[in-house]
Amino acid sequence: MQVTVAGQQVSVEAGMSLADIFKQALSGKQFKNLVVARCGEALLDLTTPVPAGCETLEPVFADSPEGLEVIRHSTAHLMAEAVKKLFPTAKVTIGPSVENGFYYDFDYERPFTPEDLEAIEAEMVRSVGADKPFARAELTSAEARAKFAAEGETYKVELIDDLGVEQVSTYTQGGFTDLCRGPHVPRTGLLKAFKLTTVAGAYWRGDEKNPMLQRIYGTAWATPKDLKVYLDRLEEAKKRDHRKLGTALDLFSFHEDVGGGMVLWHPKGALVRAILEDFERKEHLKRGYQFVQGPLILRRELWEKSGHYDNYRENMYFTEIDEQAYGIKPMNCLSHMLIYKSRLRSYRDLPQRYFELGVVHRHEKSGVLHGLLRVRSFTQDDAHLICRPDQLRDEIIGVVKFVRDIMDIFGFDFEAEISTRPEKSIGSDEDWDRATDALKDALDHMQMPYAINAGDGAFYGPKIDIKIKDALERRWQCATVQCDFTLPERFDLSYIGEDGNKHRPVMLHRVILGSIERFMGVLIEHFAGAFPVWLAPVQARILTVTDAQNGHAEKVLRFLQEKGIRAEADVRNEKLGYKVREAQLERIPYMLVIGDKEVEADSVNVRVRGGADIGLVPLDEAARIVREAAIEPFKRGGMSYSFS
RNA sequence: GCCCACGUAGCUCAGUCGGUAGAGCACUUCCUUGGUAAGGAAGAGGUCAACGGUUCGAAUCCGUUCGUGGGCUCCA
Numbered sequence: 063m064q065v066t067v068a069g070q071q072v073s074v075e076a077g078m079s080l081a082d083i084f085k086q087a088l089s090g091k092q093f094k095n096l097v098v099a100r101c102g103e104a105l106l107d108l109t110t111p112v113p114a115g116c117e118t119l120e121p122v123f124a125d126s127p128e129g130l131e132v133i134r135h136s137t138a139h140l141m142a143e144a145v146k147k148l149f150p151t152a153k154v155t156i157g158p159s160v161e162n163g164f165y166y167d168f169d170y171e172r173p174f175t176p177e178d179l180e181a182i183e184a185e186m187v188r189s190v191g192a193d194k195p196f197a198r199a200e201l202t203s204a205e206a207r208a209k210f211a212a213e214g215e216t217y218k219v220e221l222i223d224d225l226g227v228e229q230v231s232t233y234t235q236g237g238f239t240d241l242c243r244g245p246h247v248p249r250t251g252l253l254k255a256f257k258l259t260t261v262a263g264a265y266w267r268g269d270e271k272n273p274m275l276q277r278i279y280g281t282a283w284a285t286p287k288d289l290k291v292y293l294d295r296l297e298e299a300k301k302r303d304h305r306k307l308g309t310a311l312d313l314f315s316f317h318e319d320v321g322g323g324m325v326l327w328h329p330k331g332a333l334v335r336a337i338l339e340d341f342e343r344k345e346h347l348k349r350g351y352q353f354v355q356g357p358l359i360l361r362r363e364l365w366e367k368s369g370h371y372d373n374y375r376e377n378m379y380f381t382e383i384d385e386q387a388y389g390i391k392p393m394n395c396l397s398h399m400l401i402y403k404s405r406l407r408s409y410r411d412l413p414q415r416y417f418e419l420g421v422v423h424r425h426e427k428s429g430v431l432h433g434l435l436r437v438r439s440f441t442q443d444d445a446h447l448i449c450r451p452d453q454l455r456d457e458i459i460g461v462v463k464f465v466r467d468i469m470d471i472f473g474f475d476f477e478a479e480i481s482t483r484p485e486k487s488i489g490s491d492e493d494w495d496r497a498t499d500a501l502k503d504a505l506d507h508m509q510m511p512y513a514i515n516a517g518d519g520a521f522y523g524p525k526i527d528i529k530i531k532d533a534l535e536r537r538w539q540c541a542t543v544q545c546d547f548t549l550p551e552r553f554d555l556s557y558i559g560e561d562g563n564k565h566r567p568v569m570l571h572r573v574i575l576g577s578i579e580r581f582m583g584v585l586i587e588h589f590a591g592a593f594p595v596w597l598a599p600v601q602a603r604i605l606t607v608t609d610a611q612n613g614h615a616e617k618v619l620r621f622l623q624e625k626g627i628r629a630e631a632d633v634r635n636e637k638l639g640y641k642v643r644e645a646q647l648e649r650i651p652y653m654l655v656i657g658d659k660e661v662e663a664d665s666v667n668v669r670v671r672g673g674a675d676i677g678l679v680p681l682d683e684a685a686r687i688v689r690e691a692a693i694e695p696f697k698r699g700g701m702s703y704s705f706s
Numbered sequence: 707g708c709c710c711a712c713g714u715a716g717c718u719c720a721g722u723c724g725g726u727a728g729a730g731c732a733c734u735u736c737c738u739u740g741g742u743a744a745g746g747a748a749g750a751g752g753u754c755a756a757c758g759g760u761u762c763g764a765a766u767c768c769g770u771u772c773g774u775g776g777g778c779u780c781c782a
Binding site for chain 2 (some may be wrong): 321
């Protein structure tokens with residue numbers, strides 16, 4: 063029999079394994095890097111023979127995405143083997159590969175300690191040294207069930223029962239056998255680059271009503287070098303952690319006495335926020351949005367009408383005064399709808415685009431709070447677009463373009479996902495289809511690729527979620543566009559059409575940055591605290607060499623401030639090196655050094671954040687340099703707007 | 707909310723077996739006037755998260771609450 067293997071014709075004899083076959087087609091180096099084989103869609107163990115009907119085999123190498131997944135999955139088995147050896151009473155559950163690594167959940171009488179992890183990892187290394195084969199076996203579900211039941215592996219029994227199939231497969235390496243579809247690497251010796259990272263609790267099957275299992279996370283890569291790169295990236299991420307930088311750069315703080323998830327913005331952090339917010343206001347005006355503003359608390363009856371009281375109550379804060387109950391808003395849409403309803407609207411008035419930097423409060427579960435990225439009180443750059451059905455597509459396109467423009471300015475890559483109708487939802491199929499198509503149309507029109515997140519939409523309509531990637535390729539959900547059929551219905555929104563009759567408008571909820579708090583957190587990490595000049599709370603700091611120049615420094619400071627530059631002067635009795643070091647640590651973009659020479663020439667010596675030295679520059683030229691660097695993003699789009 | 711860990715000076719952290727606290731940086735004062743990442747000296751600063759318990763005695767052991775971190779679940 064002839065088979066095409068990696069583009070070459072290979073003659074295959076009966077009983078040959080895929081490994082034997084690839085040996086003929088690949089170089090020794092390539093063969094060492096071979097993990098599994100692919101035939102069409104199927105990934106195959108190298109230990110198996112050529113399946114019937116397979117005419118073409120492709121190699122899957124260790125460093126390919128699929129190869130890495132196999133390696134990670136196999137490493138999870140390797141870890142389970144080690145855990146069962148060291149802790150025989152632990153019950154195994156599931157152990158999949160995940161991004162960058164894998165985990166395995168165990169049911170054990172106590173949590174694993176960091177020392178346990180070390181022991182487990184050492185045992186894994188021993189197993190790799192022994193280079194044991196991964197052996198696949200096919201058996202009937204009844205046989206497998208009996209086998210795992212005899213071993214007391216109750217979770218595996220449950221899995222087999224739930225699968226409801228005749229035949230299952232298992233993989234065995236060393237003394238450990240796991241229920242698994244495969245495929246796996248042929249031998250443990252191929253697993254050379256892994257590290258156990260952390261232990262955590264996790265619910266069986268992700269359901270909080272189920273028992274808490276012990277989850278061990280690990281990372282695994284094709285080579286030790288790749289592993290090191292990954293671990294270095296984690297180190298880098300730790301240095302950039304916005305919670306650390308927030309303290310170091312004096313941007314914000316949290317206080318026990320205030321409460322969890324409530325941010326206190328210090329002068330510099332509040333300034334960056336204000337710059338961001340101003341920037342957003344301008345960008346919204348450019349795009350035909352109108353500013354609106356509603357109160358923080360609204361009567362409870364209104365939340366009952368909107369459905370929030372029934373569906374969202376546990377996340378809301380309430381207050382009462384004069385025997386009247388109020389809900390503290392977790393969303394801004396109600397005020398916006400009431401503004402729309404405040405008068406009769408013509409089809410000519412649509413779309414109405416209401417924008418508000420709305421402060422919302424959501425009582426998030428205590429365990430989910432996380433720095434600025436998950437808080438209980440935050441500001442959304444929220445807008446509600448109320449439009450005619452025939453305008454929906456263009457409005458969505460406008461929002462997606464807006465998102466793209468903004469993310470480009472900050473240098474974020476992003477990914478789009480469309481979430482479709484969930485099981486529990488309201489509205490007609492027709493409405494859902496039309497809205498979902500409008501979302502897809504908009505992304506197609508923009509030539510933006512997207513993933514479908516089936517059944518993950520809000521109960522009132524489908525949505526586009528935009529996840530941005532920071533400098534370390536971590537993804538954060540910020541922007542979202544959601545279609546809503548419910549609220550216009552519940553609040554009886556209408557417009558008078560060309561035909562003189564009342565019609566129901568469609569409403570879009572959307573945010574661009576998401577929440578100012580979260581976006582600030584992502585920005586801090588993205589830039590490692592070194593904000594671009596236009597956002598930097600201090601754009602230039604004057605550093606005097608000795609206090610003989612302090613008088614001159616005051617004059618220079620006033621000059622820069624008059625030019626609209628956020629400048630300050632460091633006239634402390636410290637050495638220049640010390641002042642430079644501090645300015646550097648504070649990530650100030652421009653350091654303007656003034657000594658006797660500079661006083662004499664009415665100039666400054668410009669040092670750029672990062673160390674570059676521009677040298678002696680006349681004062682007005684220095685101001686020009688800083689201002690030039692500070693205006694960049696506002697020029698984009700070439701549109702004019704009026705905003706003072 | 708759940709599991710685990712943690713909470714000591716403004717920050718980063720030591721503190722052994724239970725015997726009522728220590729460093730570096732920052733801060734204040736003085737000396738120093740020094741040209742691109744830390745000049746020197748002295749001083750001040752802490753109900754050891756809070757509350758309760760055990761004990762002759764608690765930062766240390768136990769409990770509760772609050773907060774933080776890593777996850778789960780949820781989400782901007």
